[in-house]
Amino acid sequence: xxxxxxxxxxxxxxxxxxxxxxxxxxxxxxxxxxxxxxxxxxxxxxxxxxxxxxxxxxxxxxxxxxxxxxxxxxxxxxxxxxxxxxxxxxxxxxxxxxxxxxxxxxxx
Numbered sequence: 612x613x614x615x616x617x618x619x620x621x622x623x624x625x626x627x628x629x630x631x632x633x634x635x636x637x638x639x640x641x642x643x644x645x646x647x648x649x650x651x652x653x654x655x656x657x658x659x660x661x662x663x664x665x666x667x668x669x670x671x672x673x674x675x676x677x678x679x680x681x682x683x684x685x686x687x688x689x690x691x692x693x694x695x696x697x698x699x700x701x702x703x704x705x706x707x708x709x710x711x712x713x714x715x716x717x718x719x
Contacts, residue, residue: 621688621696628675628682636678640664640671641686647671658682 631637631646638647640662647662662671662684670689675682688696 617702619696619700619702623688624686625683628673628684630680635680638662638671638673638675638677638682638684640667640669641684642669643667649673649677 626641629639629641629644631639631644638649639645640647643664643666645664645666647664650661650663651657651659652661653659658674658676660673660675662673663669664671668689670687672685672687673682675684
């Protein structure tokens, strides 16, 4: 049986959607200005997107209709950020079972 889930408070940067130059239908990474790859995980929530940057590896949650001038994007913590938070709270991180995590990096 798994241990009970714990709540974790994390401060994450939020900003308006960073549009690619001359293209309101695309979002660019605020960190490096490359086009984000956008994924719509839930078809019934078309404005809820996950954006990933192929250049710097940052991940974002977007609440935005592509083409709209208004929307929000939240920078998600990367694997190393989460491990630091887990350790600071005395929690066992995702690597405790031999998984190295190897996910994208949001630092840089």
